[in-house]
Amino acid sequence: MKGRYEDENLKWIALLILLVLLVPFLLQGMTYSYRYYLYVLNIAGIYMILTVGLDLLSGYTGQVSLGHAGFLAIGAYSSAILVDQAGIPFGLSLILASLITGVFGLMIGFPALRISGMYLGLTTMGFGFIVRRIIIALRDWTEGSAGLAVSKPQLFGFTFNNDLHNYYLIYTFVILAVILARRIVKSKLGRAFQAIRDSGHAAQAAGINLSKYKLISFFISAIFAGLAGALFAHTMRFISTDHFDILLSIYFIIMVLVGGTSSIYGAVLGTLFIVSLDYLIVPQFKDWLSTFMSLEAGDIQSLIFGLIMFLFIIFQPTGLYGMWIKMRIYWKLFPFNPKKRFT
Amino acid sequence: MNELFPGLAQEIVSGVALGCIYALIALGFTLIFKATEVVNFAQGELMMVGAYVNFFFITIFLDSLGFGNWPSFILALIASIGFSVLFGVFLDFAINKPLKDEPVFSMIMATISVAIILRAVVALIAGPITLVPPSPFGNSVIRLGSVAISTLDLFIILSAVILVSIFYIIFNKTRWGLAMQATAEDPMAAGLMGIPVKKVYRNVWIFATIVATIGGVLLAPRTLLDTNMGFLGLKAFPAAVLGGFGSIPGAIVGGVILGVVETISMGTLSFHFHWIKEINDVIVWIVLILVLMIRPVGILGKEEVERV
Amino acid sequence: MADLVIQNISVYFSGVVALDDVSLTVPSGSIYSLVGANGSGKTTFFNCVNGFVKPRRGNIFFNDSNLLDRSPHEIIHAGISRTFQNLENIPYMTVLENVLLGNHTRISAGGTFQRWVSRKQREKEESDGLKMLSFLGLANYEQKYLTGQPYAIQKLVEIARALVCRPQLIMIDEPAAGMNDQESMEMAKIITEIRDELGITVLLVEHDMNLVMSVSDRICVLDSGRVLAEGTPDEIKTHPEVVKAFIGEGADA
Numbered sequence: 001m002k003g004r005y006e007d008e009n010l011k012w013i014a015l016l017i018l019l020v021l022l023v024p025f026l027l028q029g030m031t032y033s034y035r036y037y038l039y040v041l042n043i044a045g046i047y048m049i050l051t052v053g054l055d056l057l058s059g060y061t062g063q064v065s066l067g068h069a070g071f072l073a074i075g076a077y078s079s080a081i082l083v084d085q086a087g088i089p090f091g092l093s094l095i096l097a098s099l100i101t102g103v104f105g106l107m108i109g110f111p112a113l114r115i116s117g118m119y120l121g122l123t124t125m126g127f128g129f130i131v132r133r134i135i136i137a138l139r140d141w142t143e144g145s146a147g148l149a150v151s152k153p154q155l156f157g158f159t160f161n162n163d164l165h166n167y168y169l170i171y172t173f174v175i176l177a178v179i180l181a182r183r184i185v186k187s188k189l190g191r192a193f194q195a196i197r198d199s200g201h202a203a204q205a206a207g208i209n210l211s212k213y214k215l216i217s218f219f220i221s222a223i224f225a226g227l228a229g230a231l232f233a234h235t236m237r238f239i240s241t242d243h244f245d246i247l248l249s250i251y252f253i254i255m256v257l258v259g260g261t262s263s264i265y266g267a268v269l270g271t272l273f274i275v276s277l278d279y280l281i282v283p284q285f286k287d288w289l290s291t292f293m294s295l296e297a298g299d300i301q302s303l304i305f306g307l308i309m310f311l312f313i314i315f316q317p318t319g320l321y322g323m324w325i326k327m328r329i330y331w332k333l334f335p336f337n338p339k340k341r342f343t
Numbered sequence: 344m345n346e347l348f349p350g351l352a353q354e355i356v357s358g359v360a361l362g363c364i365y366a367l368i369a370l371g372f373t374l375i376f377k378a379t380e381v382v383n384f385a386q387g388e389l390m391m392v393g394a395y396v397n398f399f400f401i402t403i404f405l406d407s408l409g410f411g412n413w414p415s416f417i418l419a420l421i422a423s424i425g426f427s428v429l430f431g432v433f434l435d436f437a438i439n440k441p442l443k444d445e446p447v448f449s450m451i452m453a454t455i456s457v458a459i460i461l462r463a464v465v466a467l468i469a470g471p472i473t474l475v476p477p478s479p480f481g482n483s484v485i486r487l488g489s490v491a492i493s494t495l496d497l498f499i500i501l502s503a504v505i506l507v508s509i510f511y512i513i514f515n516k517t518r519w520g521l522a523m524q525a526t527a528e529d530p531m532a533a534g535l536m537g538i539p540v541k542k543v544y545r546n547v548w549i550f551a552t553i554v555a556t557i558g559g560v561l562l563a564p565r566t567l568l569d570t571n572m573g574f575l576g577l578k579a580f581p582a583a584v585l586g587g588f589g590s591i592p593g594a595i596v597g598g599v600i601l602g603v604v605e606t607i608s609m610g611t612l613s614f615h616f617h618w619i620k621e622i623n624d625v626i627v628w629i630v631l632i633l634v635l636m637i638r639p640v641g642i643l644g645k646e647e648v649e650r651v
Numbered sequence: 652m653a654d655l656v657i658q659n660i661s662v663y664f665s666g667v668v669a670l671d672d673v674s675l676t677v678p679s680g681s682i683y684s685l686v687g688a689n690g691s692g693k694t695t696f697f698n699c700v701n702g703f704v705k706p707r708r709g710n711i712f713f714n715d716s717n718l719l720d721r722s723p724h725e726i727i728h729a730g731i732s733r734t735f736q737n738l739e740n741i742p743y744m745t746v747l748e749n750v751l752l753g754n755h756t757r758i759s760a761g762g763t764f765q766r767w768v769s770r771k772q773r774e775k776e777e778s779d780g781l782k783m784l785s786f787l788g789l790a791n792y793e794q795k796y797l798t799g800q801p802y803a804i805q806k807l808v809e810i811a812r813a814l815v816c817r818p819q820l821i822m823i824d825e826p827a828a829g830m831n832d833q834e835s836m837e838m839a840k841i842i843t844e845i846r847d848e849l850g851i852t853v854l855l856v857e858h859d860m861n862l863v864m865s866v867s868d869r870i871c872v873l874d875s876g877r878v879l880a881e882g883t884p885d886e887i888k889t890h891p892e893v894v895k896a897f898i899g900e901g902a903d904a
Contacts, residue, residue, distance in 0.1 A: 111632060111635065111636050114635075114636065114639040115635050115636075115639045116639070118376075118382055118584065118588055119584055119588065119635055119639060119640065119641070121382075122580055122581060122584045122631065122635075123631070123632050123635055125577075125580070125628075126581065126625070126628030126629070126631055126632050127628075127632070129624075129625045129628050130622075130625045130628055130629065132625075133621065133622055133624065133625045136621075137621040137622075186748075188751075188755060188758045188760070191741075191744065191748055191751060191752045191755070192752075192755060194741050194743065194744055195741055195752055197741075198739075198740075198741045198742065198743075199735075199739040199740070199741065201703065201723075201735065201739055202735065202739035202740070202741070202752075202812075203724075203752075204701075204702075204703075204722075204723040204724045205701060205723070205726070205727065205732060205733050205735075205739075205813070206727065206732075206752050206753050206755045206756070206812065206816075207724050207725070207726075207727035207728065207755050207756035207816075208724055208755055209722075209724045210724070246577065250384075250455060254452055254455065257448055257449070257452055258452075261448070262743050299463045299466040299467045300463070300467065301463075302459050302462065302463040303459075303460060303463035303464060303467065305459060306456045306457070306458075306459030306460035306463060307456075307460060309452070309455075309456035309459070310437075310453060310456040310457065310460060313442070313449050313452050313453045313456065314441045314442065314453070
């Protein structure tokens with residue numbers, strides 16, 4: 001029986017939590033621009049919550065979503081409006097905003113019962129566009145395309161004032177999201193999701209109601225995105241429709257894919273990889289280039305980003321987690337267990 | 344109703360022209376998807392590159408070499424198509440060769456990164472200026488009663504119809520199209536049957552690039568030329584999907600429907616119902632979602648039957 | 652009685668007759684085999700019972716309830732589970748998880764949450780699957796991923812998945828396809844054990860006539876969607892129509 005619960009070993013998680021707690025202090029010791037690093041880590045953390053949920057939907061259930069920026073926006077705007085205009089406390093609005101987003105997830109899940117593959121991708125992409133338009137149209141509450149200033153997060157009388165405070169707030173939820181998602185994946189729910197993705201017939205024969213579980217998957221995924229959105233609104237303190245454009249949705253899918261689909265840690269790693277590529281590595285590279293060339297800042301940045309992405313895909317098409325899994329499977333199969341019946 | 348009508352007819356005509364542009368981009372999507380099952384996110388960017396290259400050639404022929412109006416345009420078109428053949432070969436080499444045995448997802452990601460790279464490269468070379476490409480037809484307009492159609496628009500419609508027909512015939516009536524269909528169905532089996540799979544892939548990329556270039560050449564004088572042209576690819580997506588992804592006539596059906604819907608909603612509908620203005624730029628998506636809810640595989644798409 | 656009673660079902664696929672007025676009864680506690688050439692409608696028959704295909708005419712009764720009123724995912728509640736001709740396993744789940752997938756309907760949603768906090772609950776949930784794996788001799792495979800496992804193992808995992816929910820009837824589609832003689836014999840043993848030790852009625856589709864003849868209580872021969880012959884193995888062996896169709900006219904050997 002040894003090692004059966006390896007996947008859910010709590011020692012690992014304890015170690016990870018310790019690491020997460022210590023990172024700000026390590027950064028502070030290592031670099032002068034640690035505030036910027038914290039800011040980047042916060043963005044990565046928010047996106048991680050979302051991509052973990054997206055992985056449940058697209059990676060595990062196989063329902064492609066190119067509209068998750070739309071869910072992020074719904075979470076962000078609902079929480080901002082709930083707290084600043086309806087006077088609901090931040091803690092409660094985190095839950096409410098997630099649930100509201102979840103309901104939207106159900107709504108977009110209904111067409112998904114019939115639509116699949118690329119058609120679903122486009123439907124969700126359209127959903128993302130429509131959400132932006134609706135946010136602009138509801139300008140009485142959302143200030144339209146001008147953007148909305150949002151209050152600081154407050155929990156139990158404590159105000160989260162700076163990026164360090166926000167860091168701990170966000171990563172508490174990241175850890176919760178990861179644990180929750182891992183548990184979902186290893187349960188009846190997760191097995192049903194994967195069965196829907198790989199073999200609808202086997203799933204049905206096992207008694208899984210495809211429609212019901214697809215809807216559940218959309219609901220859960222949207223809840224994760226809504227939570228991320230609420231955190232985004234209050235920690236970034238300013239939201240506008242420009243924050244939630246279609247490219248962001250595509251980036252989210254890329255984060256999941258780069259990490260390797262069907263792996264919660266993969267989604268986390270992929271998010272960290274893409275965000276640090278975008279916010280840290282590429283700007284560094286650009287600064288280095290501009291010491292001996294004069295260049296347009298924005299374009300060269302996206303050029304480098306595109307090139308690194310491209311090279312990564314060419315040389316590591318199965319993603320970061322794919323590398324790890326390959327090694328693990330290799331070692332697991334290594335001493336071939338004797339076959340009992342078929343020898 | 345009488346007052347409404349002339350405006351509406353005019354809008355339908357220019358909507359059809361716009362839709363044919365969408366159809367040309369959608370045709371590129373369809374060609375690559377049909378043979379490789381890859382959704383090429385860089386199709387809009389290919390069109391942009393084609394338009395820029397064509398503009399560059401026109402400037403050379405017209406201004407530097409002093410050729411006449413028509414010869415310059417025709418030579419530039421030929422040169423751009425030549426360029427797109429090379430570019431298609433290059434793309435096949437860059438995207439398809441290294442990733443052909445990998446999951447389709449990684450190839451889609453590769454096309455996304457190619458899109459990012461292309462947009463950045465063009466922006467770096469051409470700068471952030473908006474260009475005003477000349478049209479070989481000038482501003483000439485043909486009148487049919489109260490409806491006016493610019494010669495350029497007429498030409499766009501004609502080219503779209505011709506190109507879609509050509510590819511429809513190639514795909515459905517020739518040995519070559521059969522090879523492509525077989526490759527899409529099962530590359531390994533097709534290879535074993537003696538179909539040069541690699542060549543099929545390469546040709547598909549070349550075709551898609553050529554179609555994109557022609558689209559770019561035709562579109563550039565209609566709008567203006569800057570790096571945002573690539574975003575039109577995102578608008579042609581719903582066209583391809585509406586018609587049925589993988590269906591060649593579907594490209595033109597979907598394109599025209601969306602083009603007409605978009606123009607009418609911006610014109611007549613916005614004039615009569617003010618709230619329509621709010622959803623003008625997403626009406627295409629609303630139509631798409633509504634149609635997909637009724638027909639999940641688009642208008643002309645084939646439903647896949649899964650065997651147990 | 653938990654007999655599976657099929658009355659006059661007919662299925663057409665765009666003009667092609669897949670099943671033509673087929674009636675048969677699978678007695679409770681028996682091993683019943685469907686044989687016939689490819690395309691004779693065996694798998695279509697399974698799909699009808701399973702609800703994937705709705706027959707144009709006819710009725711299917713199990714425990715006196717009409718299966719045609721149920722959606723595919725409700726069939727398992729009637730006590731019928733199945734395996735597939737082409738493997739329908741989930742490659743990125745472990746063997747144990749694949750088996751537990753079959754227990755979906757018996758694991759309560761409430762238990763899902765309990766499972767997250769208590770290891771005991773988790774072990775309870777997994778014990779059924781582990782029992783089934785050791786019944787099929789796969790005890791060492793529980794933690795392995797399905798990708799890259801030998802075909803025979805994958806086939807057995809599928810059977811384990813169909814058995815774990817303790818159905819009253821299991822439909823097994825070509826369990827011995829692509830296996831050598833020795834493996835087929837093992838499979839025959841397993842099929843008999845399923846009936847004898849677990850008390851589950853077995854409805855079998857198989858091409859390997861040796862296997863079919865050795866395990867079956869009754870056999871039904873399908874030809875182009877029609878029932879050609881039905882009876883015990885000995886009756887089938889000597890049935891003139893069967894001999895004509897499968898060995899060929901004039902062949903006396």
